[in-house]
Amino acid sequence: MMNASSNRELSILSFWHTLEFFTPFDVKQKIETAQEEGGYRSFSIDELQELSKEKSIFEHIQGIPSDKEYLGATIYLNLFSNSKISKTIQDILQEELTEEEKYAQEIMDTDDGITCYASLEVDQNNALDIQKIQLSTLPWALGLSSKEGFSALNSERFKQDCQLLKERLSSINQWYRDTSVLEDNESVDENELSPAVLLEIIDSLNQWSYAYNANDFSYPIIGICLRWKKKSAHQEKSKDKNALKAYRKDGGDSQEEDDSILDEIGILNSFYAQDIHRIISKIGQGYANEALSSYLKMKPNKVCKDLYSEQGDELIWQVLRPKYWNRGRWLSEPAHGLSLMQQFAVNVFFKEREQAVFSVNGPPGTGKTTLLRDIFAENIVQRAMKLAELSTPEEALVKNLSNGIYTLKPELTGFEMVVASSNNAAVENISRDLPKQQSLGKMYQEGSYTYLQTVARNLVTQQSQKNIMPSSGEDVWGLFSCALGKKANRNKVVSGLYFRSKNIHKDEESFYDSLRTWRDNYHGVSFIQAKKAFHKQLELVEQRLSLLDDCFDLHERVVLKNNIKQLQQQYDEYKENLQYIEKEIGIAQEQLNQATQIEIATIQIDDRFATTILNAENHIQRYQAFLEDCDVQKKHWEHKIKSEECKKPGFFAKLFRTQDYKAYQQSLGEYHHQLAQLYQKESECKVSLQRYKQELQSAQHGQQQEKERLYKQAVNTAKSYLNAYKQQYSDCEQNLDRVTKDLEQAEEERQEYKSLLSQFPELKLPASYDELRQNDFQISGLWKDERLNHERSSLFGCALQLHEAWLAEVSKKNGKFAGNLAKLSGFLQGSAKLTNEQILSLWQSLFMIVPVVSSTFASFANQFQGLDAGSLGYLFIDEAGQAVPQAAVGAIWRAKRVMVVGDPIQIEPVFTAPIPLVRHLEKIARFTEDVTASPLDVSVQVLADKCNDYGANITQEGEAKWIGSPLRVHRRCLEPMFKIANKIAYEEKMILSETDPSKQWPDKKDDFHLGDSAWVQVEGQTVSRQFVPEQAEVVINMLINIVNVTGKLPELYIITPFKQIKHKLIEQVLASVDLKGVKGLCQWCNTRIGTVHTFQGKEEKMVWFVLGCDKTTEGAAQWAASKPNLLNVALTRAKRYVFLIGDQKIWSNKPYFKDAAKELPQISIDEFLLRLNPLTEKLSEERHLAVRSL
Structure with a gap:
């Protein structure tokens, strides 16, 4: 089951695979090479139809030069112009190129070239294996897209159509073998390539490409590039074969020849399509x-x-x-x-x-x-x-x-x-x-x-x-x-x-x-x-590296993390703390002594106990007074009762309940009632009295306990403080001992570090991490040790x-x-x-x-x-x-x-498919926002940078970007090329390794000197796109002067942003009367004059950057200045000197070029031409004196 990651990968790969269908194969270069060697032949469709069908196509070609050995030929079928590609894409998409895209297309040579449908190879006997035809996917993709739209494009469809083509080509082969018979009834060689076979193949290719008719008759229908080499006087092939055979005897079987027919038809125009397809599978x-x-x-x-x-x-x-x-x-x-x-x-x-x-x-x-x-x-x-x-x-x-x-x-x-x-x-x-x-x-x-x-x-x-x-x-x-x-x-x-x-x-x-x-x-x-020698040497390296690694640890602790200073600070703090704690211990001991000497009874506590006691005492006193009064009242009523009982009436008064008897009973009852009430009140009073006595006792006990608690608390608190300070003192003593030992160890490490450093006298190490940004460290690096390097x-x-x-x-x-x-x-x-x-x-x-x-x-x-x-x-x-x-x-x-x-x-990167097509296919792919896969936007480097954990955040063209692990020390260009390039392209992060001004002077072996780098101000009107004749005239006049002075063409590059300027410069240099006859001029022009793209990865002591453009073509200048890349490459090709040749009015207000205008002094044409000086002894002496004065 496919996961999200795999689907993402397949989506990107499929997009790239489809793009590869539209990459044109460059036939123009092949043809030009063959023409230079005199080995190119071509035929239109009409010429091909008129040729004899019984003869091989090669019988219609002039013979091979007598001093050449024929090796075979490549036949390119259905030739057509690259401009047809852009036209077809525009017809399908109904989109016009923007001005910026037109300049980009020009740089990428999209329309400047010749391509084809397919190629055939024949050997030195003109034998052909038709099954080994190589196809360009481009006409097939254009034809299918025209008929069914871009969504119809996929590798399976291509595979199916190629299989049908293979079957048709096999039929052509079989048909030709069956029907091609000479007049004397002798069979024709089945592999011989006749015009009839070529016409059938061309027709099959037209059907295969969905009748896409790219050839508008301005190009021949086929181009034949013959291959040959100079005949050698001595042939040693047999000797080579014997040598190889002798070697094979050492290893066993002789080698089998692979004579099988390829399972896949070869792709002519894309080096990557088949491989990407296999990886997708x-x-x-x-x-x-x-x-x-x-x-x-x-x-x-x-x-x-x-x-x-x-x-x-x-x-x-x-x-x-x-x-x-x-x-x-x-x-x-x-x-x-x-x-x-x-x-x-x-x-x-x-x-x-x-x-x-x-x-x-x-x-x-x-x-x-x-x-x-x-x-x-x-x-x-x-x-x-x-x-x-x-x-x-x-x-x-x-x-x-x-x-x-x-x-x-x-x-x-x-x-x-x-x-x-x-x-x-x-x-x-x-x-x-x-x-x-x-x-x-x-x-x-x-x-x-x-x-x-x-x-x-x-x-x-x-x-x-x-x-x-x-x-x-x-x-x-x-x-x-x-x-x-x-x-x-x-x-x-x-x-x-x-x-x-x-x-x-x-x-x-x-x-x-x-x-x-x-x-x-x-x-x-x-x-x-x-x-044994390897082990011994490895041990030497490991030992030396181990010493340096120890030095790393020590330097980090002793210097970078400032260990000794930190420990000393801790030591001082602990010493000061000990003194403070000693004082606090004395205070705590005194407080403990005072706490233990306090009379418990004198301890003042909360009023809540006193209030309770007072209230209880008051009630007790009142109830005790009441009981005393009760005793008096009881005696009173008891006496009254006894007195009344003495007055008790006789028997008959009781029997007859006389008035006296009733009065007696009433009085006695009242006296007993009063006495009973007193007893009741006395009982209640005694209960209350007992309760208040208990309450008083409880409050007094609580008061005592609280005083004792407060006493103990005061003592314990004093003891706690004392013990805490004693513990702090102990801890501080231990820490002081530890820090003392650490200080001793740190000092030992410092001495060890010092001793180690003495073994590496070349070492220079940073005092802080950010010192690594300094130029010295960036240039020389860390752990410089010549012995270890050796x-x-x-x-x-x-x-x-x-x-x-x-x-x-x-x-x-x-x-x-x-x-x-x-x-x-x-x-x-x-x-x-x-x-x-x-x-x-x-x-x-x-x-x-x-x-x-x-x-x-x-x-x-x-x-x-x-x-x-x-x-x-x-x-x-x-x-x-x-x-x-x-x-x-x-x-x-x-x-x-x-x-x-x-x-x-x-x-x-140069990608030659039309820009609108790339953008359209990108839309079809429907990538998520985090996917940028178009070759118009990213390179291999950009994608690799994106997935690198280690890199740097920078700003380019106003946007934040992540780059991979950066290199910073530049060792090629001197000033001002370095300064300009560093500013426009690298956020001034690069560091110039060589800053000695004396290096700016030319080498002794140089033949001429043009002074310091400058901007040569040359105005003029364009006559052919971006080409300004006045600028070419300056170039040619200076070349003539240099040749006149030195006797040879100079070692310098003449670079331009535009292909048209390159073509016109080469044309006019070669046409110069004063330069005709100079040895190697043509080769010099081809290798020394070109667009910026031509010189990618190269370097030379001097560069002339010819800018071109005028007011009418300022859009081209704006495009060239839209990114720092073109100027950056031109500048960094020059190791010592650069001269910009162009109109500052057009260029000096453009991005990046305005920085060049600030750094390069402007000089006139006359001043530039008068600067030429042969390197004489006097100049060398001046150089020597200048160096001494630095």
Whole structure:
């Protein structure tokens, strides 16, 4: 069941996949190349119909030059103009381009080109396999969209239509074989390509593209590009085959040829469509890849860590602690360490291994390649650690997959390193520069550490077609990397690895080896010896790093956290507290003494007891008085009764109840009644009296208890205070003892820290975290230690030596790895039938020999076909800011971990599909608000930055943006280029490494000097779009002057924002009478004059930036100034000087260009032309004096 994350991934991938349908294939470049070599032929539809149907199309083409060897041809079918694409899209969408979009389209060359429906390949015998036709998805997508709308586009529909086309092409093949018979009844070669077959194929393509009629007869219907090469006097192919055959004997079976027909029709126009489709299918089946999921998630997995914040300062310090450092280091000068943020990026990359995608945001000249070198070195060291755990080299190979292919122990895999980019020059430069001796520090160029050096030399010789001798400045140190990708590169690598160069002399053979001859001639250390040396060197590195890590802990406690000062403050506080508590104890003791001496009876308490007692006493007194009165009254009535009884009448008075008797009874009764009442009252009074007595007793008891309670309370309180102060005193004493010990320990640590620092005299450490922002720390980094740098580089060298020793032993004849080596050659050339498991094993085997390989994204899917998700250990994407986001999908899918390096403030990715189409498909995709996937808006770098936990919040073009881990130290441009670029593009966060003004002067080897950078004010009217003839005239006049003074064309770039200016500049320079006859002028124009896009990734001492435009074309200037990218790239190509040539009235009020106008002094045309000075001895002397005066 698909989850929300998978649905999101599929939505984005499907959008990119649909976009790829509309990418035009550039036939124009192919045609122009063939025309330059005289190998281009074309036919219109009418010409094709008029040709003889019985003859091959190649019989209608003029013969091959006698000095050429024919290799075959490529036929491009149904040629049409790219402008037709925009027109069709506008017809479907009914939308016109905005002015800004028109300029963007111009830059992207959308309408300036020729494309086609399909291509066919024929071999040197003109034989054709019609099933191997390559199609452009573009006409099919345009035709289907025109008929049914964009919603009809999907990969399944394309697959179905391609299957129908394949069936029709098979029918054409069969029809031609059945009906094509020569006059003498001899069958025609079934593979021969006649005009009739071509017409049938063209008709089939028209049906396949839903009758989309792109060819308006302004272009031929087919274009044929012939391939040939100069004939060689000596052919050594048989020798090569024998050499390869001899090597295969070591590993087992000979190689099978892959002669199967492709299951899928090849896609001509998109390098990514088929791969994206396969990945969509895999995700739909439940497969996943953490790296690709992170990339498409477009947000970090954790809370972002802003490295430009205060918290970021402390985080940088923590990440840069020595225990996190890479043990392996490139063989660069020990004095030249990485800058602070370079080392931070390396440390985080290896520390945060669970983060599948990590991005480095590096402006130009900030050392992205330098950073990668240390990562490469560390990976080799880490794999060497696994190798060093083996008892014997053979333990590395664990499983036989048949055909002599063994798998590596899993612990040795996952270290594969691939460098990829959309820029072919960028990746090839990295992979071809790494093996050069010049890539090493001078102290390591003497050969102290080499790696398969003779094989590397052989490979470079094969690639460059010239011998590389040890004494030459072009020598190599090791087979550390190679450029793969396109088939031609792979074939060169196979030649370099498996065959000795053909042109070496006998006395030079010891300098060159194939893998087989290297193995046979190996006299290096044994595996056991290399392992021992590696362990020893690793121990040296660990010991040195351990000391530095101790220094980190001590510096953090002693300096950054100011431990001693804090402890001293605590000590003083505790001492003061002890004195205070001593006084309080005395007071508390006195209070206790006073409390114990108090008379309880004298204690004053609450009035409530006194009131109760008084009330009770009053009642008791009253009741006692009443009882006394009762006694008197009782006696009175008792006497009365006795007196009355004495007067008692006689018997007869009682009997007859006489009057006297009645009076007697009445009086006696009254007396008894009064006495009874007294007794009753007396009884009641006694009860009340008793009650009040009890109440009095209770109150008196309560009063006593309260006094006793208050007494005890006073005593206990005094005791409590006393005990509390005594406890405080004890605690304070203990704390004082602890702090005293801590102070003693801190002092010991301070002394230890001081002692440690004496072992690292080069160390400079920050007094606070925010000091890391200072230029010195940013440039020099932390933990600078030349000895450690040398030990780490030596460890890298030992790791390579261990790999070399391992390879020498496992590749011996009949050894397990020999079979892998034998299969590798055919595998790299694409001629081996292998399972996916065997393919993976062979790639892993190659990476054990060549640690780093490179490929363009365009070649990635083809090169690494058969590899599943996460098959490759590491993918490094270079120039990522210039790559469209979908280009990296297949590469990321195959990788476990990805490091993306680049700068989105350089040239934005060029995507050639019409802008309205991209926007429309984006609407159809219905992304959520947090998804920005359009190649018009984002690059590979931008998406990688979005999912990076480590980065920085910046403001670009008024918007807050998150960038990946930033590099800040710039080492290419001097002022004023640096200052302008830093301000317009990098929020002035970059730091200039070289600030010596004397460096601004030209080198001694320079031939001329034009003074300081400036803005040459040149006005004029445009005559061809943005082209101003007066500006071209200034350029040409200065070029003429330079050539007249120096005798040669200058080493500088002439850059412009607009293609039309480039074309007109080249045209007028080549047409200049004064420059005609100058050697290499045409090549100079093609390599030295171009748009900003042309020079992305390049650098030169001087740049002339020709702006063009006038009032009528100010919209173009406004577009060029809408973002900082164009100006930023132009400025940062110049290492020493830049000259803007244009009208300040047009440009100086535009964003970003106004900053350039402020920094660059304005000079006139005459002043500029008069500035030219040859570098004479006098100038050199002036330079010397100027430097001394600084």
